[in-house]
């Protein structure tokens with residue numbers, strides 16, 4: 001290894017948080033990585049020794065903790081020990097009866113949930129703008145879609161959620177042709193943070209013994225501040241899949257699949273095997289570990305961890321909301337029936353400035369180095385998270401005010 005100390009010595013420099021971490025998987029990986037061992041196993045980077053360039057670029061941590069299913073670490077197919085403990089801790093914190101760590105994102109959790117609830121030719125009720133993972137779940141399971149059209153606001157070019165009455169109508173239409181829905185899949189919140197009334201939807205479905213799967217990819221933080229919408233599980237969902245990597249502080253691809261017990265309409269065994277089968281046999285332990293450490297970070301201070309982020313977001317909304325020529329997406333942008341909007345998701349409309357959202361994006365980047373999460377045809381969406389600083393939001397507010405000053409004048 002050129003220009004670096006031996007990988008195992010470098011571990012001494014890792015932050016204390018790993019030392020004292022309450023994350024079982026983090027502890028197990030750390031202790032395995034510290035072993036003095038001659039490695040003759042996969043992965044071929046050999047704990048970083050085979051790739052000095054990347055090792056120097058990323059540092060040792062990524063490599064030392066990227067370990068295969070060694071006996072003490074177990075595997076995601078039949079989790080025991082540290083993985084099982086980490087998942088149990090997550091289930092407790094997120095209010096689930098059982099939780100699986102996913103390394104293929106919410107994508108693989110949606111696919112697994114559909115496979116676990118639907119057999120070939122079964123009907124699955126879902127929104128027409130579902131995530132592409134639901135489409136592959138349909139193909140693999142052989143289930144037939146019964147689509148619901150979400151409300152669409154053409155000024156914003158944004159779709160909202162699904163109303164309980166739409167779910168009920170879809171169930172009845174199936175019943176009229178002698179069919180029963182095998183499951184209902186709802187995306188809540190949407191990418192723009194809009195939440196459907198899951199309380200009512202689950203009531204409608206459960207009265208007919210239909211399980212509800214919620215694509216909660218964008219709502220993994222909802223349990224951790226009173227200003228956030230209620231979680232899918234709190235509202236009665238049977239299965240909820242959350243991207244730990246979207247708003248929580250985890251690595252891309254890490255997600256969690258939560259199940260509420262009693263899982264009334266199927267066997268956990270089926271769910272368990274699907275959650276395993278839709279993941280790589282040898283996943284990147286680093287990604288699983290990040291699920292565990294994100295959970296531990298939340299668990300240390302669940303009631304207060306998002307306070308700063310929420311306050312920063314309120315401040316941003318207030319400032320931007322009074323800026324001439326720009327508008328903020330909120331519940332009033334839709335007819336009715338949507339229960340909440342994620343306060344950490346800020347969607348900005350600039351049509352009154354008579355510049356396109358793409359142009360806005362370019363100008364904000366050139367002038368202020370601001371990078372949004374999403375640029376739509378009529379809007380830009382910014383996400384606030386645990387890493388957002390006051391300096392970041394001041395820059396965003398200044399950028400928006402400058403846009404207003406420069407472009408509102410020109411349109412007069």
Ligand SMILES: Cc1ncc(COP(=O)(O)O)c(C=O)c1O
Pocket residue numbers: 104105106107108131133187190191215217218242243253254255
């Ligand atoms: C609504 C929705 N569901 C599911 C996914 C997939 O999530 P992941 O990237 O964790 O696989 C996304 C990704 O952006 C999404 O927007």
